[in-house]
Amino acid sequence: MAIDKKQVKGLLGSIDGLFEQVLHAMPIKVPMEVVQFIKDKVMGAAVDELRDLVVNARPPRLYLMGRSGHGKSTLINALANREVAVVGHVEPTTMQSEIHRIEFPEVHAAWEIIDSRGIFEAMRPDGAPGRNAVEQVQEDILKHKPDVILHAIAARETRSMSEDVRVGKEVRELIKRKLHVVPPTVIVLTQTDLLEPAREWPPTPGGRKMTRIKEILDFVVVKIIGAKAFEPFDKAEPAYGYKITEESFVSGVIPVAAPAPPEPFWNVEQLSECIGQLIPKEAQLDFFQAQQRKALLKNVALNMVDRFATTAALIGSTPLPIADMLLITPLQMLMVAMVGGLSCRSMTIGTAGEFMGASGATVAAGFALREVARQAMKFVPFLGAPVAGGIAYSGTRAVGRSAVSYFFLGELRQPQEFMIDEARP
Numbered sequence: 076m077a078i079d080k081k082q083v084k085g086l087l088g089s090i091d092g093l094f095e096q097v098l099h100a101m102p103i104k105v106p107m108e109v110v111q112f113i114k115d116k117v118m119g120a121a122v123d124e125l126r127d128l129v130v131n132a133r134p135p136r137l138y139l140m141g142r143s144g145h146g147k148s149t150l151i152n153a154l155a156n157r158e159v160a161v162v163g164h165v166e167p168t169t170m171q172s173e174i175h176r177i178e179f180p181e182v183h184a185a186w187e188i189i190d191s192r193g194i195f196e197a198m199r200p201d202g203a204p205g206r207n208a209v210e211q212v213q214e215d216i217l218k219h220k221p222d223v224i225l226h227a228i229a230a231r232e233t234r235s236m237s238e239d240v241r242v243g244k245e246v247r248e249l250i251k252r253k254l255h256v257v258p259p260t261v262i263v264l265t266q267t268d269l270l271e272p273a274r275e276w277p278p279t280p281g282g283r284k285m286t287r288i289k290e291i292l293d294f295v296v297v298k299i300i301g302a303k304a305f306e307p308f309d310k311a312e313p314a315y316g317y318k319i320t321e322e323s324f325v326s327g328v329i330p331v332a333a334p335a336p337p338e339p340f341w342n343v344e345q346l347s348e349c350i351g352q353l354i355p356k357e358a359q360l361d362f363f364q365a366q367q368r369k370a371l372l373k374n375v376a377l378n379m380v381d382r383f384a385t386t387a388a389l390i391g392s393t394p395l396p397i398a399d400m401l402l403i404t405p406l407q408m409l410m411v412a413m414v415g416g417l418s419c420r421s422m423t424i425g426t427a428g429e430f431m432g433a434s435g436a437t438v439a440a441g442f443a444l445r446e447v448a449r450q451a452m453k454f455v456p457f458l459g460a461p462v463a464g465g466i467a468y469s470g471t472r473a474v475g476r477s478a479v480s481y482f483f484l485g486e487l488r489q490p491q492e493f494m495i496d497e498a499r500p
Contacts, residue, residue: 078360078416079183082423083129086412087122089424094118094405113390113403120386121406124379125413127356129422134176134185135358136219137350138258140212141191141227142239146265146333150227151175151188153333153340154347156366159188172215177365182419184365189219212246217253222354224260230267230330233291233299240299247324259326259353262300263346264291268332276334277341280312288330289314295328308345315345326353347371367419373483376417380475383410387471407471411478418482430481434489469494 098110137154139147152158159177175188191212216224226243228236243260251257268276270287278284296302296317304321307313308329316329327349332341348371351359363371387403408427415430416422473493480486 078129078364078413078422080129080132082416082421083125086409086423087125090118090405090409093408093424097404116389117386117403117406118409120389121383121409124382124386125409128360128379128413129416131357132360133357134187135223135350135354135362136187136189136221138189138216138219138221138224139191139227140224140243142229142232145227145229145232147190147227149333150225150263150265150331151190153331153343154188154350154366155186156340156368172211174219179361179365182364182367184361186361186365187219189215189221191215209242209246212242213249216246216250216258220254221258222358223350224258225350226260226262227265228262230264230270230288230291233264233295236295236299244324257324260324261346261349261353262295262325262328264288264295264328264330266332267330268334268338268341276332276338278314285312285314292317292328292330300325300328308349315342316349318349344368344371348374351375364417364419369418369483372417372419373479376414376479376483377476379413379417380410380472380479383407383475384468384472388465388468390467403467403471407474410471410475414475414478415482420482430478433481433487434477 094114098105139150141147155177159175173190175186175190177186177188179185224243226239228239247257247260267278267288270284270291272283272287275282275284278288292314296305296319300319300323302317302319302321302323302325305317305319307315307317308327309315314330316327318327319325329342329346329349331343331346333343334341347363347366347368351363351371354362359375363375383406387406390403408424408431411427411430412422412424415426420426470490473490476493477488477490480488
């Protein structure tokens with residue numbers, strides 16, 4: 076299972092009903108203006124989050140450009156984690172751009188990938204003269220308006236890639252003048268498994284292959300692109316790729332490999348994570364859910380939890396007593412249901428209830444925020460008079476992180492543990 080758009084209406088109905096139940100169960104009468112504020116500003120913001128991520132979700136549109144034989148079709152297969160494109164060698168297998176609509180029915184997702192014809196090819200697959208590839212790429216981007224451009228270049232050919240980069244820059248400027256916005260570009264260094272020493276695979280930290288990959292990365296980023304401000308995606312191992320942190324026609328450079336089976340793909344998850352950060356929010360759910368890579372979905376869930384916690388912090392701008400924070404329980408239930416959905420469980424109130432039940436009655440009753448605040452005071456004395464917004468933020472974030480641990484790692488850690496851990500000096 077996974078997040079299914081058809082479940083959204085039922086989930087929202089359940090959350091509305093839960094809100095009314097909590098309201099009627101309050102020991103004191105909550106002012107109507109406070110109730111309306113929570114409905115409009117707190118729950119409203121949470122519903123907007125759900126709408127942006129799920130209701131408005133659409134397939135991501137990825138545009139692949141590069142020379143034939145540099146692994147574009149293989150890259151499609153690696154990203155999709157399945158075979159979806161014809162893989163050819165030597166001569167171009169794509170005469171015109173091919174649009175791949177990749178369906179992932181088991182996770183209610185789809186992708187749209189535009190695979191361009193090879194750049195600079197002298198002949199087409201049928202032997203006829205090739206059309207100007209720059210014109211073709213420009214036409215494709217204007218027509219399809221992709222979310223991101225993936226420029227595939229074989230790692231062994233980087234010494235002669237200056238012309239490829241020049242074409243990329245030229246296309247970018249043409250698109251910018253016509254659309255005023257340009258989709259981000261990621262240079263993907265393919266076929267790194269074929270670099271010398273060829274038999275050293277997979278690459279290991281400190282090994283000759285990993286050192287060689289980093290040398291090529293440095294050459295591309297500094298000498299070819301001319302970047303002056305960049306940083307590694309993984310500070311412990313720069314060979315996994317660089318993020319360009321200055322104004323540039325390239326957002327990142329990432330090496331990957333898709334060796335012949337049974338060898339697994341290499342560094343494709345890093346590329347996927349980079350793409351996910353660049354594409355619009357409405358395209359992220361289909362992109363990440365389709366791959367069923369739990370590490371990536373877990374990161375999406377953690378980021379979503381932080382946004383829900385920020386929304387809960389709005390409670391601090393109302394005269395709501397801490398004792399009345401039970402009213403944000405529906406917000407937390409919605410968040411937990413979405414975390415469960417991202418972990419490939421059904422996105423329902425039942426999924427959220429399962430976690431709440433496993434975590435104990437204190438969570439189901441609104442996480443007993445006052446009790447947690449008292450425990451946190453042992454480590455942070457100034458919490459003696461806590462601000463409602465701060466407690467709502469910390470409590471909601473702790474519930475969310477506990478849910479991530481439960482659904483993604485199969486570990487039951489009480490929310491109180493997360494809140495107290497963060498309060499430790």
